[in-house]
Amino acid sequence: MARPPQGQPHPGRQLGVLGLIFVVLYLFVFFGSGAKGSFTERLHPKLGLDLVGGTQATYVASVQGGKAPSKDSMEQARDIIQNRVDALGVSEASVVIQGNSNIVVSLAGEAKDQLKDLAQAAQMRFRLVIGATGDVATQALHPSTATPSAPASGAAPSTVPSAGASAPAGATAPQVNSSPSSGGQGGGEVVKAPAPSTPPSAGAPSADASAPAATPTPVTTGAPAPGNAPVTREQVAQKVGATEWAAASKLAAPVDLSTDPKAGLAYKNFATLKGNEVAALSAQMQFAVPTIGCAQLDNRPNGAIDDAKSEVVTCYNGGKILLDKAPVIGNDIDKASPAFDQQSGQWVVSLDFKSEGSTKWAALTKTAFNATSTDPCFTAATAMYGQVDHCAVAVVLDKAIVSAPQIQGVLTGTSQITGQFNATSAKDLADKLKFGAIPVTFDAGPAETVSATLGIQQLQAGLLAAAIGMALVAIYAFFYYRLLGSVIFLSLILSGLLTFGALIVLGRSIGFTLSLAGIAGFIVSLGVAADSFVIYFERLKDEIHEGRTPRSAVPRAWARARRTIISANTITILAAVVLYIVSIGAVQGFAFALGLATILDLLVVFLFRHPIMTMFANTKAFLSPRVSGLGRVLRRAQTDVKEA
Known part of the structure; x- marks a missing residue:
């Protein structure tokens, strides 16, 4: 050749x-x-959805004031949901807008569990706790099985309640630490500045490592509450009656039923209100009326407590919590990523704030750290945890409090959200924060299987x-x-x-x-x-x-x-x-x-x-x-x- x-x-x-x-x-x-x-x-x-079948879910935008969401808002929501779908590791998913208020997501194969949380608002707010009902402090204590991190110099070790449980009177609250300080209580942080640590070793749990059974995630899910149509306060006042409405309007503090169980009879009609009707009430009334319970608060429409310029009420560990305006919001976060904390042996979500957001976060933690025993936030923290040193800041995601830690210093750098996370739930929360807050609130429609x-x-x-x-x-x-x-x-x-x-x-x-x-x-x-x-x-x-x-x-x-x-x-x-x-x-x-x-x-x-x-x-x-x-x-x- x-x-x-x-x-x-x-x-x-x-x-x-x-x-x-x-x-x-x-x-x-x-x-x-x-x-x-x-x-x-x-x-x-x-193979794709059209070849092997799959799952299709419809998300219906909540109509506020009888007006459909704007076209730009729906487009932005579609883009964020698309990013969240991509983060699941799937491809060629169909995310389309139908009509003026529906977004339809289609994935190949069985994916109902993956689809159910895609349209959650993921609105994060950082709010000072300014009120707490007494029943928050009466829950049973369940100490964490994780080894607390080493206390700061001069600090005493503390016992920390696990996520989902609260401390009785006299128990130590979860805390936020920035740097060693005298007199503070160290260890067991819920939101903290990350301590120096070596990269995860080969022994660290992987992304699909097995997690403890029934590990809760900090994101509230579930079917949309019935009756989400918007109502006015006048309509609610008419439903409960003029007498009860007048009595509720005069309440300056929560009614304590532990001393007089019959005191709730004066507000019995408030117990019949649906979630959307409770949402029409002022935050003070939601907090003070004793017959408005956590089930009603949890059933409020999505986005009911998203207004950063207003006080809001939500539930934490079975009790009602009054929260101040939110000076720090999710958009102030620059980066959010899951990480494995070597010292605590737990998964955490690491947060880096933008320049302006870091300033706001420092100001908020300074307010909580420097508060005196006469401030409402100090009284609220005492009601929640018993003996405390500083006020608490609630980290609120949508309608749920992720954690409400005591502030042990002025935080200016990276912070960490900790709780009973595993690798999957930490990544899920980080993705929701990283890909932004959906500008429109959605109610999850039916998820159905598509034939191939x-x-x-x-x-x-x-x-x-x-x-x-x-x-x-x-x-x-x-x-x-x-x-x-x-x-x-x-x-x-x-x-x-x-x-x-x-x-x-x-x-x-x-x-x-x-x-x-x-x-x-x-x-x-x-x-x-x-x-x-x-x-x-x-x-x-x-x-x-x-x-x-x-x-x-x-x-x-x-x-x-x-x-x-x-x-x-x-x-x-x-x-x-x-x-x-x-x-x-x-x-x-x-x-x-x-x-x-x-x-x-x-x-x-x-x-x-x-x-x-x-x-x-x-x-x-x-x-x-x-x-x-x-x-x-x-x-x-x-x-x-x-x-x-």
């Missing part, structure tokens, strides 16, 4: 590189991360049509190009195998799912591949027609066709990239598949088509007009040589 021209790589080396790529790719397919089951099962790509029957029928019809088309292309290629037709046929097979392997690996690594739109993209890419064959072979004919031998015509035709092939494929790839960026859902799947298949076709062009043609050019069969497929061009060239 003749050596390739100077500057041209040896065809055997190029074919060897292609073979190495196949070996590595299919090693990932059969033995890579996520490869499970039998060898046959490992060859199954991840129609998709499977369409897939079968599409694959049948693709097979018929491929067969016709192969027949025409062998008829028109003969030996060269085998190059076309083998190239398409290799491209298909590369694409198939890439689909499996990408499905496991980035969650790419193959849908009907993706299959359409791959089929369209076949036309791009066929065009490159025609360009190359017709260039080859031109070179032979000009009097060159097939051996010399092959490299010259390749040099001339290569630029055209690269240009055409580059345009296709750029079009796919632009389409992927500006589109959503199924159209993105089409664009991704088209771009991927085009890139792999270029790989086959350079590592198979050109080197195999170089090898064919040195065979006797290639010089035969009957076998090569060059036909009339070779005969004419041979005739011209004889005449010369």
Whole structure:
């Protein structure tokens, strides 16, 4: 066999590189991360909703004041939900706006648990605790089993209640620490400045490490409360009656039923109010009326306590808590990420504030730290935890208090939210904070399973049509190009195998799912591949027609066709990239598949088509007009040589 021209790589080396790529790719397919089951099962790509069925959930925007949310608000909400879906590790999920107030999310496979929290508002507020009913301090104490971190210099160790439990009178409250200080109580922080620590060791729990049973997360979920239509205070006053309304309006502090159980009879009609009716009351009335309970407060519509400029009421450990205005909000947070605290052996959520947010946070913690025993916040902290040194700041997410720690210093840097997190719940909370607060509150609609029957029928019809088309292309290629037709046929097979392997690996690594739109993209890419064959072979004919031998015509035709092939494929790839960026859902799947298949076709062009043609050019069969497929061009060239 003749050596390739100077500057041209040896065809055997190029074919060897292609073979190495196949070996590595299919090693990932059969033995890579996520490869499970039998060898046959490992060859199954991840299929989309329209092929294997899946779950579809509808979120209905809460109408405030009878007005539908603005178009911009709905678009922003859709983008945030899309980011949250992507954070779940899924791809090609459909997140679309339907009508003026609905967002529909569709995921392949069973995903009801993943979908239920996607549209939570995730509005974080940091509020000073300024009031607490006495029943907060009467809950049973459940000490944490985690080892407290070492106390600060001069500080005494403390026993800390676990999340979901509160301390009786005399118990030590959860605390916020910034730096060692005299007289403070250290250890067992709920929100704190992170202590210096080494990176997590190999022994630290991984993201899917098993967590204690029934570990609560700090996010309130559940079905929307009945009766979420907005009501006015006048309507509520009419329902409870003028006498009870007048008595409730005069309350300056909560009525203590422990001393006079019959005192609640004067407010019995307030116990019949629904969540949306309670939300219409002032914060002071919600807090002071004894017959308004936590069940009613929890059933208020989403967003009921989001107003950062107003005092609000919520529940914590079974008692009602009155919270001040929120000087620090979720938008003041710059970064939120899960982390493993080596000292406590627990997962935490680390918060970094923006420049202005850090100033606000420092001012809030300074207020809580410097408060005296006569301040309302100090009285509230005492009601919550018994003997305390400083006021408490509640970290509120949506309608739930994540934690209400005592402030042990002025915090100016990174802070940590701790609780009974595992790796999953810490990541869930961090993602909700990181991807922003949804500007519209939603009620979760029904989540239903989508049948794949129609998709499977369409897939079968599409694959049948693709097979018929491929067969016709192969027949025409062998008829028109003969030996060269085998190059076309083998190239398409290799491209298909590369694409198939890439689909499996990408499905496991980035969650790419193959849908009907993706299959359409791959089929369209076949036309791009066929065009490159025609360009190359017709260039080859031109070179032979000009009097060159097939051996010399092959490299010259390749040099001339290569630029055209690269240009055409580059345009296709750029079009796919632009389409992927500006589109959503199924159209993105089409664009991704088209771009991927085009890139792999270029790989086959350079590592198979050109080197195999170089090898064919040195065979006797290639010089035969009957076998090569060059036909009339070779005969004419041979005739011209004889005449010369």
